[in-house]
Amino acid sequence: MIYDTIVAKTTADGISAINIIRVSGDDAFSIVNRIFQGANLEAAKSHTIKYGYIHDNGAIVDEVMVFLYRAPKSFTAEDVIEISTHGGNLIANEVIKLLIKNGARLAENGEFTKRAYLNGRLDLTEAESIMDIVNAKTKEQLALANRQLRGDIHRMIDHLQEQVLGIIANIEVNIDYPEYDDIEQLTDVVIAPKIQELILDLNQILKEANTGQVIRDGIKTVIVGKPNVGKSSLLNSLLKEDKAIVTDISGTTRDLIEAEFNLNGILLKLIDTAGIRDTDDVVERIGIERTIKAVEQASLVLLVLDQSNHLTDLDKTLLDLTKSKTRILIGNKIDLGNKINLENENIINVSAKHNVGLDVLAQEVRSLFVNENIIGENYTLLSNTRHIAKVEETKQSLHDALTACKSSLPIDMVEIDLRNAWVALGEITGQSTSDDLIATLFQKFCLGK
Ligand SMILES: Nc1nc2c(ncn2[C@@H]2O[C@H](COP(=O)(O)OP(=O)(O)OP(=O)(O)O)[C@@H](O)[C@H]2O)c(=O)[nH]1
Numbered sequence: 001m002i003y004d005t006i007v008a009k010t011t012a013d014g015i016s017a018i019n020i021i022r023v024s025g026d027d028a029f030s031i032v033n034r035i036f037q038g039a040n041l042e043a044a045k046s047h048t049i050k051y052g053y054i055h056d057n058g059a060i061v062d063e064v065m066v067f068l069y070r071a072p073k074s075f076t077a078e079d080v081i082e083i084s085t086h087g088g089n090l091i092a093n094e095v096i097k098l099l100i101k102n103g104a105r106l107a108e109n110g111e112f113t114k115r116a117y118l119n120g121r122l123d124l125t126e127a128e129s130i131m132d133i134v135n136a137k138t139k140e141q142l143a144l145a146n147r148q149l150r151g152d153i154h155r156m157i158d159h160l161q162e163q164v165l166g167i168i169a170n171i172e173v174n175i176d177y178p179e180y181d182d183i184e185q186l187t188d189v190v191i192a193p194k195i196q197e198l199i200l201d202l203n204q205i206l207k208e209a210n211t212g213q214v215i216r217d218g219i220k221t222v223i224v225g226k227p228n229v230g231k232s233s234l235l236n237s238l239l240k241e242d243k244a245i246v247t248d249i250s251g252t253t254r255d256l257i258e259a260e261f262n263l264n265g266i267l268l269k270l271i272d273t274a275g276i277r278d279t280d281d282v283v284e285r286i287g288i289e290r291t292i293k294a295v296e297q298a299s300l301v302l303l304v305l306d307q308s309n310h311l312t313d314l315d316k317t318l319l320d321l322t323k324s325k326t327r328i329l330i331g332n333k334i335d336l337g338n339k340i341n342l343e344n345e346n347i348i349n350v351s352a353k354h355n356v357g358l359d360v361l362a363q364e365v366r367s368l369f370v371n372e373n374i375i376g377e378n379y380t381l382l383s384n385t386r387h388i389a390k391v392e393e394t395k396q397s398l399h400d401a402l403t404a405c406k407s408s409l410p411i412d413m414v415e416i417d418l419r420n421a422w423v424a425l426g427e428i429t430g431q432s433t434s435d436d437l438i439a440t441l442f443q444k445f446c447l448g449k
């Protein structure tokens with residue numbers, strides 16, 4: 001394919017030792033060659049590095065190294081040159097301006113990766129994994145994204161597509177060369193059981209995706225409780241820093257305080273909240289409204305109780321408010337007493353102030369959200385919400401196909417549903433995907449990627 005030549009800085013803005021400016025496209029070598037002094041780049045071999053200067057009509061702009069990659073053995077599968085300049089925004093901007101003056105165009109966000117995808121170097125799941133790698137904050141996120149880059153999801157989806165195609169082939173063959181007495185026998189004996197089996201496979205994949213999603217996106221966790229039970233203390237002791245103000249005055253925290261925290265490999269997106277109580281204070285009341293909203297939106301609620309005192313009506317209200325949520329009850333201030341015991345409810349006793357019991361809490365979070373049996377090199381987990389939604393869509397189409405089988409609809413109706421399932425799977429890898437989706441997906445990337 002022929003594309004214009006694009007340029008962008010791949011390293012972050014600010015002062016650093018070096019910048020790397022990437023140029024990709026058919027004219028990459030000739031454009032850079034025009035502003036490079038030190039070697040004839042157009043005659044240079046692929047996968048070599050040249051030392052020289054970037055100049056503007058003979059005036060030296062910077063001393064650089066250029067890395068040369070000829071198509072198709074490059075990130076974009078096009079001719080690519082990476083110019084390593086000295087650090088600083090000024091130099092990078094000057095070099096980019098020169099490249100644009102000589103025929104390159106500033107790249108859009110994610111355009112290099114988009115080209116890698118369009119040129120068939122990566123499928124969509126592999127392209128998406130690159131942003132996950134860049135954004136990873138835990139080793140587990142990184143491992144998951146690396147497996148996706150390696151093509152694990154790509155292969156998983158290809159395999160599922162083959163199975164769908166196999167069923168479609170069964171129908172086609174029988175339409176052309178009927179070997180069963182009637183079509184009903186074909187659907188009952190051959191088609192329906194195969195669809196059913198595939199639905200079971202998808203169910204398993206979706207179940208395991210819960211763990212993948214938790215690893216990739218973390219858990220939105222809100223710390224709630226009545227005032228003064230030690231919510232902010234708990235946040236601080238988990239983070240090991242004095243992020244939130246702690247005092248013995250009830251109503252200390254008034255707004256939501258957010259922080260991210262790597263808890264045994266799972267990213268907790270923690271929110272400390274204003275203690276819930278009846279109050280005439282306008283600011284505090286707004287804080288409490290925000291707390292209630294945060295509870296609604298959270299995937300995990302840490303409800304903090306005060307073990308140095310008996311359960312109050314306010315605690316009971318909070319127990320009730322959170323009962324339909326995935327929650328962990330925390331008995332804080334265990335150093336001062338152990339007064340609360342709830343029937344049929346497990347309380348994890350901790351002392352936020354003295355750092356006691358936090359490891360048990362971490363273990364509990366992991367056991368609630370992570371299936372340890374499916375973590376590791378040998379498992380392929382879906383984790384991206386877009387992929388999961390498409391697998392759900394595939395499952396729905398398979399259900400429709402099954403219903404069509406059972407209601408003795410013409411066999412080509414079954415085939416339509418199966419084809420929909422096949423298309424939905426293809427949208428995951430980008431085999432069947434709209435231009436709009438591609439544009440939106442890559443816009444989320446950063447410039448230079
Ligand atoms: N002894 C003891 N005191 C604690 C413990 N955790 C917190 N405290 C104390 O309890 C008081 C209230 O702590 P905070 O963390 O501010 O409580 P909070 O729930 O955030 O309070 P609000 O923001 O007002 O809702 C402070 O004086 C803390 O030092 C604990 O485990 N043991």
Ligand SMILES: [Mg+2]
Pocket residue numbers: 231232233244245252253272273274275
């Ligand atoms: Mg607080």
